[in-house]
Amino acid sequence: MEKEKVSSGNIIDWSVLSRLMKFVRPYKGRFILVILLTVVLGVLAPTRPILIQHTLDHDVAFGNYDAMVRMMIVLMVLLVINSIAQYFHTYISGWLGQQVIRDIRMKLYEHIISLRLKFFDKTPIGRLVTRTISDVETLADVFSEGLAAMAGDLLQIIFILGFMFYQDWRLALLSLSTLPLLLISTYVFKEKIKVAFNEVRNAVANLNTFVQEHITGMNIVQIFGSEKREFEKFREINEEHKQSNLRSVLYYSIYYPVAEIIAAAGIGLLVWYGAKGIIHYEETGVTIGKLIAFIMYIQMFFRPIRMIADRYNTLQMGIVSSARIMNLLDEEEHVQQNGNHKPEHLHGDVKFESVWFAYNEPEYILKNISLHIQPGETVALVGATGAGKSSIINLLNRFYEINKGSIKIDGIDLKQYELGTLRKNIGVVLQDVFLFSDTIFNNITLGNAEVTEEMVWHAADLVGARKFIERLPGKLSYNVMERGATLSVGQRQLISFIRAMVFNPKILVLDEATSSVDSETEEMIQSAIVKMMSGRTSIVIAHRLSTIQKADKIIVLDHGEIKEVGRHDQLLLQDGYYAQLHKMQYKEFV
Template identity: 85%
Template sequence: MEKEKVSSGNIIDWSVLRRLMKFVMPYKGRFILVVLLTFLLGVLTPTRPFLIQYTIDHDVAAGDYGAMVNMMWLLLGLLVINSIAQYVHTYVSGWLGQQVIRDIRARLYQHIISLRLRFFDKTPIGRLVTRSISDVETLSDVFSEGLAAMVGDLLQILFILAFMFWSNWRLSLLSLSTIPLLLLSTYVFKEKIKVAFNDVRNAVANLNTFVQEHITGMNIVQIFGSEKREFEKFKQINEEHKQSNLRSVLYYSVYYPVAEIIAASGIGLLIWYGAKGIMDQQQSSITVGELIAFIMYIQMFFRPIRMIADRYNTLQMGIVSSSRIMNLLDDQEHVQKNGSFKPHHIHGNVDFDNVWFAYNEENYVLKNVSLHMAAGETIALVGATGAGKSSVVNLLNRFYEINKGSIKVDGVDIKDYDLGHLRKNIGVVLQDVFLFSDTILNNITLGNADVTEAMVWHAADLVGARKFIERLPGKLSYNVMERGATLSVGQRQLISFIRAMVYDPKILVLDEATSSVDSETEEMIQQAIVKMMHGRTSIVIAHRLSTIQKANKIIVLDHGEIKESGTHESLLAHNGHYAQLHRMQYKEFI
C-alpha cells in the first residue's frame, strides 16, 4: 500500500501563518488576551526564584520575621495570579483554537461542495476526508500545543536567562555549560521522532483504508471465502502500525532520561561550585539565596527546552496540514461559477448547439452535438455504453462545463442561471441510487424545510410508492440505514423518484431509471413515469428499448456523435444503428 508523503516543511511558514491569521481576526480581542497572558506568564515564572533569593539573603539573614511573612504573602499572591492567568490562558487559547477550527472546517466544506464533479473524478475521496477531518484536527494542536505554547516557552527561557545573568553571570555560564549537549540530543530526537510520526501517520492511513474498504466489500470477502487471507493481510498492517508506534515510544523513552541526566549534571555543577564558593566566603560573592534561586532557575529553564522537540513537531505537522488545506481552498479552477438569472417560471425548452465535451481535455465524449427539445416533449437517448448519453445529462445540470458550444434553457445560456434555481427545475433519477443513513423523509427533502410532508406524500402517490412506505415501521420516519441497505433495489429507486418529483421540476431526466428493478416493479414504475412526464420536458436514457418507443424523438449516439434521430417506427424503417440495436436486444428473447 503506497505511503502518504508528508513534507517536512519549515518550522514556520509565514505565508501559511498569515492565511491562518485571517481566520483568527474575527476573534481579535481573545487573541490579544492570549498574547498578553503569554507574556505575563513568561514574566511571573522566573520572578518567584528571584524573590526567594532576596528573602533568604536579606530577610532570613537579618532575622526579620515580619519581612519574611510579608514576602510569603507576596509569593502566595503571585502564585494565585499565576494560577488564574494559566487557567484563563489555557481556556481562552483552547476556545480560540476551537472557534478557528470550526470556521476553517466550515469554510473548507463549503468550498468542497462548490467544486465541479471533474475535481472529484481526479481526487480520491479519502484525501478529501483527511483534509476535512484529520488535517483540520491537527490544526487545533497548533493553537493549543504548538505555536502559542512554543512562544510561551521561548519567552520563559528569555526571562529566566535575563534574571540569571542579572543575578550572577558566572553562575549563569556554569549552569548553562551543559546546554549544548541538551540541544544536540534535542535535535537528534527531533529528527528521529519526525520520521517516526510520519511512519505512524502512514500506518494509521493504511489501517483506516484497509478496514474501510473491506467492511464496505464484506460481501465479496465472504462470497469468495477470503476471510482468512484478508485477516492475515490485516494482521500484517496492524503489526506495522504497532511497530511504528513502538519506534516513537523508544525515542521518547531514550530522550527524556538523557535530558534529565544532562539537566541533573548542570545542577550538580552548580551546587558544587556554589557550595564551594559559599564555604570560601572571603573569595566568593555567592550567597545561599543565589544558589537556591539558581537551582530553581535551572529546573525551570530545562523544562521548556525538553518540550521544544514536541512543540516543534506539533507545529511542523500543523503547518503541513495548513498548507494542504490552503492548497485545496486555493483551487478555484474547479469552482462552479454561479449566475444570477432566476425566472419565476421555466417552460422547459432545451437546446444543445454544437456542444463539444471532454472529461480529460483530450478525448471528446461529445462531438458537435446539436439537439432541440420543445417544452413538454419526450426525448430518448440510446446507444452503446460509453456513447455519451449520461454526459448529456451531466452537462445540462452543469455538473461539468462544456468545452465548446452552448446549452440553453428557454433561450438563456445555463451559465447565466442561478445554479440552485436551475437544478431545482431539473429532476434527475439515476440508475445508481444513493441514500443517506437517515429517515425516508430526510432522504427525500434533504433537509429542505420548504418541502412539507404533504408534498412528499403527493409525490409518493404520483409514483405509486405510498403503499410500500405505509407498510414500513414509522412510515416516513423509517431509517433506511447506510446506502439504503434495509430497502430493496426497487424501493430505493421509488424513493429517488419521489425525491425528483417533490420539487415539481419542469425538466425530467431518467438515466437508466428502471434497469435495476424487477419486471413487476418496472411495470409499476413505467405507469408512474407516464404521469411524471405529463407536461414536462423529459430526457430518457434506457438500454431497454421497449421503454422508449413512445418518445417524441429518439436520438442515437455513437462515440459522442448523433448518428440518427426520429421516431421508433421511422428509425426501424431506416434500418440503421437503432434498428441494429433493436435486433440485438430482442434476439435474446427469440
C-alpha cells in the same frame, strides 16, 4: 490505492501560518488576552527564585521571623495569581482553538461540496475525511499547546536568562555550559520527529482511504472471495501505520532521558562550583540563597527548552495539517457560479450545439454533439456502455464543464443560469439510488424548508408510493439507515421518484429507473412515469429498448458521436445502429 507522499520542507511555513491566523481575526480580543496572559506567566515564574533567595540570605540567615512570614504570604499570593492566570490561559487558548477549528471545518466542508465531480473522480474519499476530521482536529493543539505555549516558554527563557546574568554572570555561564549539548540533541530530535510525524499523518490518511473504500465495496470483496487478500493489504497498511508511530515513540524515548542527563549535569556543575563559592564567600560572593535560586533557575530554564522541542513538533503537525487543508481550499475544481439568471419558470427547450467533452483531454467522450429537444418532448438516449449517455446528463446539470461548444436551455447558455435554479428545475432519477441514513421525509426534501409534508404526500400519491410508506413504522419519519439498507430496491427507487417530483421540475431525467425493480413494482411506476413526463421535457437513458418505443425521439450514440436520430419504427426501417441494438436484445425471438 495511491498512497499520499510524505511532505517535506521547512516546518514553519509562514505563508500557511499567516493564512491560518486569518481565521483568528474574528476572535482578536481573546487572542490578545491569551498573549497578555502568556507575558504575565513568563514574568511570574522567574520571580519566585529571587524571593526565595532574598528570604534565605536576608531573613532566615538572621532569624527574622516576621519577614519570613511576610515573604511566605507574598509567595502564596504569587502562586494563587500564577494559578489563576494559568487557568485562564489554558481555557481561553483551548476555547480559541475550538472556535477556529469549527470555522475551518465549516469552511472546508462548504468548499468540498462546491467542487465539481471531476475532483471526486481523482480524490479518494478517505483522504477527504482525513482532511475534514483528523487534520482539522490537529489544529486545535496549535492554539492550546503550540503557538501560545511556545511563546510563553520563550518569554520564560528570556526572563530567566536576564535574572541569572543580573545575579551572577559566572554562575549563569556555568549553568548554561551544557546548553549546547541540549540544543544539538533537541535539533536532531526535531529533525527526526518531523519526518516521523509526516509519516504518521500520511499513514492515517492511507488507512482511512483503504477502510472507507473497502467497507463501501464490501459486497464486491465478498462476492469475489477476496477477504484474505484484502485483509493482507490492510495488514500491510496498518503495519506501516504502526511502524510510523513506533519511530516517533523511539525518538521520544531517546530524547527525554538524554535531555534529563544533560540538565542533571548542569545542576551538578552548578552545585560543585556553588559549594566552593559558598566556602570562599569573600572571593565569590556566592550565598546559599543564590545557589538555591540558580538551581531553581536552571531547572526552570531547561524545562521549557525540553518542552519547546515538543511544542515545536505540535506546531509542526499543525502546520503540516494546515498546509494540506489550505491546498484543499485552493483546489479550483469547482463549478463557476457566475450566472445570475433565475427565471420563475422554464419552458424546457434544450439545445446542444457542437459540444465536445473530455474528462481528460484529448480523450474526448463526446464529439461534436448537436441535438435539439423541444419543450414537453420525450427523448431517449441509447447506445452501448461508454457511448456517452451519462456524460450528456452530467453536462446538462453542470457537474462537468464542456470543452467546446455550448448548451442552452430556453435559448440561454447554461453558464448564465444561477446554479441552484438550474438544478432545481432538472429532476434526476438514477438507476443506482443513494439514500442517506435519515428519515424518508429528509431523504425526499434534502433539508429544503420550502417542501411541506403535504407536498411530499402529493408526490407519493403520484408515483403510487403512499401505501408502502404508510405501512412503515413512523411513516415519513421512518429511518432508512445507511444507503437505504432497510428498504427493498423497488422501494428505494420509489423514494427517488418522489424526491425528483416534489420539486416539480420542468426537465426530467430518467436513467432507466425501472431496470432494477421487480415486474410488479415496474408496472406500478411505469404508469407513474407517464404522469411524471406529462408536460415536461423528458430525457431517458435507455438500457432496455422496450421501455422507449413511445419516445418522441431516439438518439443513438456510439463512441461519443450521434449516429442516428428518429422514432422507434423509423430507426428499425433504417437497419442501422439502432436496428442492430434491437436485434441483439431480442435475438432469442429472431
